[in-house]
Amino acid sequence: MTLEEARTALSAVFPQGMPKLAGVTGWPLTYTRSPILHNYWCARYGIDGLYLRLPLSPGYFERGVRALQALGFAGLNVTIPHKEAAFALVDRHGQSALRAGAVNTMVFQADGKITGECTDGSGYIDSLCEAGVALPRKTLVLGAGGASRAVCAALLDAGCTLALANRTRSRADAIVTALGGGDVIAWEDWPAYLAQADLLVNTTSLGMKGEDEYDWSPVLAKADARLVVSDIVYMPLETPLLAAARARGLQGIDGLGMLIHQARPGFAAWFGLCPEADSALRDRLVETLD
Ligand SMILES: NC(=O)c1ccc[n+]([C@@H]2O[C@H](COP(=O)([O-])OP(=O)(O)OC[C@H]3O[C@@H](n4cnc5c(N)ncnc54)[C@H](OP(=O)(O)O)[C@@H]3O)[C@@H](O)[C@H]2O)c1
Incomplete structure (x- = not known):
């Protein structure tokens, strides 16, 4: 034809x-x-x-x-x-x-x-604004897969500080190098780092239906009460991370807004x-x- x-x-x-x-x-x-x-x-x-x-x-x-x-x-x-x-x-x-x-x-x-x-990065920032989260913030981002770089770029461009942790460290290094900003921290070290952050962003696929689960509650128990927890995973909408955050009394933002x-x-x-x-x-x- x-x-x-x-x-x-x-x-x-x-x-x-x-x-x-x-x-x-x-x-x-x-x-x-x-x-x-x-x-x-x-x-x-x-x-x-x-x-x-x-x-x-x-x-x-x-x-x-x-x-x-x-x-x-x-x-x-x-x-x-x-x-x-x-x-x-x-x-x-x-x-x-x-x-x-x-x-x-x-x-x-x-x-x-x-x-x-x-538009993933601007969509992410708009979802924070919609939830009433003021920026800039001290941000800890988990995950350095396909969605992470856009989110990290948008956070940096909004004036946030960025600490990035990924199970495979080299992927986090690559993002920080490409963006010319942020610090990489070892995956094992992010729970200890959390006390310094006022925004935690999960961009890993942890919490997706069928994925391995992580025990978030003990980590969040030590977090500052002003910590905002955001999960870009939206299937399920209430991820184990968000459930743990809400149980701790923290503000949680799901991935549907993004x-x-x-x-x-x-x-x-x-x-x-x-x-x-x-x-x-x-x-x-x-x-x-x-
Ligand atoms: N809300 C939205 O609009 C939106 C947009 C895009 C994506 N998403 C969601 O975001 C999630 C990630 O998407 P993506 O495209 O970035 O996926 P991806 O490229 O496959 O990246 C997956 C990430 O999860 C990490 N990971 C996977 N299993 C892990 C485990 N057991 N322990 C620790 N880290 C683990 C990977 O670490 P390694 O590098 O070590 O493998 C990597 O950082 C998905 O659930 C997707 O649906 C939402």
Whole structure:
């Protein structure tokens, strides 16, 4: 099928006129809540838009992105394992992408170029603001996987101090070097360090359904009463870390706010309106987490 034939076939699916199209790609992309988010906002704001789940295997990523661009999509969200490949693919990198070393939001421009941003960091900071957490803070971040660098960059850029601990130390070293800020502490040492922090951020996959559990309670028992505990894991919503924090009387912030807020800039770029993170949307997402 030629591109022209594909475009004709697509317009036949939408005889009243083509909606604005966007979507999320990743692989295998078994669980993604992004379509719920974006299609909720399209309905809420009366936008003729459609946001699709678009799994692309690693060998087909670039060709798939080019095909969607040629078909008239406005852009894409990108998730595991394509964020670095997206960074390599885009023509223009926003500051957030350069800081994160990854792209999670691609916008297809009228001149055929692709711009890339990484909104995970700003989404994380917005979730703290929404929870009433004032920055800057003395921050201890656990984990140096794919999500950590964007979060660390955003915390540093918000003026926070950063101590980073990861089971595999070399990955934490790499983030601190890339960002030009923060200190790495040994994984065994973070519990002792906690007394110096007023924000603890978990970016490890500890606490995810099916993952090994960690006994957080004894560590949090020694924490200052003003410590804020944030977990970017959102499945389950109430992670063992957050449960331990609340049992200790500490403020806990779950990962759903980050998920919602990281989606807003992409929606604004593709559909032309900056959407609100309202409570009805959060409720709808919570229903999908059980
Ligand atoms: N709320 C949101 O919007 C949002 C966005 C992105 C990600 N997330 C969540 O964040 C979590 C991490 O995602 P990711 O993409 O960064 O994952 P990832 O790249 O696989 O990184 C996993 C991290 O967890 C650490 N880890 C795994 N098992 C551990 C254990 N038993 N003990 C200590 N550390 C352990 C890893 O340490 P090593 O380096 O030593 O392996 C690594 O730092 C996931 O639950 C994901 O769903 C949430």
